[in-house]
Amino acid sequence: MADLFDRAPGAPNQHSESAPRPLADRLRPAALDDVIGQDKLLGPEGPLGAMLGSGTLSSLVLWGPPGTGKTTIARLLARETELEFVQISAIFTGVADLRKVFDAAKERRRMGRGTLLFVDEIHRFNRAQQDSFLPHMEDGTILLVGATTENPSFELNAALLSRAQVMVLERLSLADLERLAQRAEQALGRPLPLDGDAREALLEMADGDGRAALNLIEQAMGWEVEGRLDAAQLADRLARRAAHYDKSGDAHFNLISALHKSVRGSDPDAALYWFARMLEGGEDPRYLARRITRMAVEDIGLADPQAQAVCLQGWDTYERLGSPEGELALAQALVYLALAPKSNAAYVAYKGARRAAKATGSLPPPKHILNAPTRLMKEQGYGAGYAYDHEAEDAFSGQDYFPDGMERESFYAPVERGFERELRKRIDWFAKLRAERGRD
Incomplete structure (x- = not known):
């Protein structure tokens, strides 16, 4: 597939016309208007649409989930701006390869033609490799378009980010996939x-990934069936696609943040959902x-002194039972925390x-x-x-x-919630005694 992706915009496909091509490749949009699901970005009022409308295009970082059109958009930008499209992957490209790419771009520039360099998985380049792009971006040798599924704030150098605009792509909705x-x-x-329910189930399996949806559609189109399959028959033929989740990446931190804030917001149902999402993704x-x-220590604290014990008991129960039964003990602890009175007073x-x-x-x-x-x-x-103090009145000396x-x-x-109401009374009482005894 390398020559298919690396060819210049508008160049003929080097494969034989009879060679099989995946459906996702055959349906690759020929114009930006044909891209599905990214209207907020590409529309006339969107950041990229406005940039193209003004005739100015700067280096970009396209950040979004898999299958949202990052590669397609980069290729079409090269066509719109009449730049040579060159694609590399950070996974397979070393320092020597980068030097060749930059040298070729310099020669191309000398001949009066610019280069749009598309770097897939750009976050996988180390700091030194990312820095190597900077002089070539500054002098106009390349217009860089990087693609990443990870948060650029954490994965890309500040120097590179200062020279490129981050464009956020959204996962495709069910309507987009339809x-x-x-x-x-x-x-x-x-x-x-497929009947209606099976059709919706197939699109849900794609989990917002357009490429995955087309692969599933192509697979279903290859079946020889009479009539239309229902959802149960579809499930027998297709395995559900694993949700996008990287235990060391951005999705991991997004989901744990969602879980923590659901507990802090006293929503046990949302907390259980994010807990289940992380388990389904393979989280430990x-x-x-x-x-x-x-969460018990930070967000509940002494408003419910039992909360921490409930969590430790749930943790201990998991260690004794193991998976999958032990996860129920953690789920029970999670529900307890979500419904417990909240206080971060001790944390503050x-x-x-x-x-x-x-x-x-x-x-x-x-x-x-x-x-x-x-x-x-x-x-x-x-x-x-x-x-x-034990010899003082009220067992309180009030010393400093x-x-x-x-x-x-x-x-x-x-706070005036849970057990901390009682602690508030004690603090106020001791403050009153301290004042009476001239110790405040």
């Missing part, structure tokens, strides 16, 4: 051998157990205390709360004036325990 299916039926001259349940326990207090500790350096504790096991330490005033010369700080502010 338009694609109709286009395929028109090209093949016959309808899909132990990672989820750890993150669920973190901890961060505030850390900031204060960093700012105050090495201030020593006040001498009245230091032990004095030796005569010398007693002579230095260690322990002098210490009030033993902050360093000498440091203003008293208030880090912990309990």
Whole structure:
């Protein structure tokens, strides 16, 4: 397929006309107007459409899920701007290969023709390789169009991002995939051998990936069947496509963020959905157990002191039962957290205390709360004036325990929810006693 993708826009296909070509290749759009599902980007008011309308095109990074048209758009941009289209993949391209690409682009420029260099999986290039593009982008030798499924903010150098605009492509909706299916039926001259429910099920299997949808359609078109298959018959013939999920990539962080925020937002149903999505994607349940326990500490805290214990019990149950039964214990802990009263007061207090500790350096504790096991330490005033709280009225002396010369700080502010209501009463009570005894 290399020569098919690397040929210049408008050049004839070097394969024999009789050679088989995948349906996805045969239906590749011939103009930007034919691209399905990216109207927000390519429409007259979209960022890329407006750029083309003004006759100016800068280097780009196309960021989006698989099968959303990144390669197709890059090829059509080269055609629109009459640039030579050159495609490389970061997976198979080394330093020597890049040097050859840049040299060829320089020669092409010397002959009066520009180059659109399309780099697939650009995030897989290391920092030095990404930096090698910069001088050639700056002097106009190449117009770079990179494609990535990962968040460019994390995967691409700031220097490269400053010279390229990031364009976000969206996964295809069911309506988009239906338009694609109709286009395929028109090209093949016959309808899909599926009833309505089976047709929708097939498109759902594609999971927003246009290329996957066309591959599934091509497979279904090859079946010799009488009449139309229903959804159950389709399921017997096709395995559901695995959801797009990379345990070390952007999808991983997006889903764990969705899970955490669903718990924080007290929505057990959404929390269970994202939990299930991660498990279906192959996530390690132990990672989820750890993150669920973190949610108890960070977002519930002392509003429900049992929450952390529920998570640890669920984690321990998973370790004893293993998969798949153990995941139910984690799901139960997740539901408990979602419905528990929420407070990040202890978390905020901890961060505030850390900031204060960093700012105050090495201030020593006040001498009245230091032990004095030796005569010398007693002579230095260690322990002098210490009030033993158990002997004080209400078992509260109200002494100051902050360093000498440091203003008293208030880090912990309990919320009026759950068990922290009781803690709020205690804090207010101690503050009242401290004020009465002249210790505030």
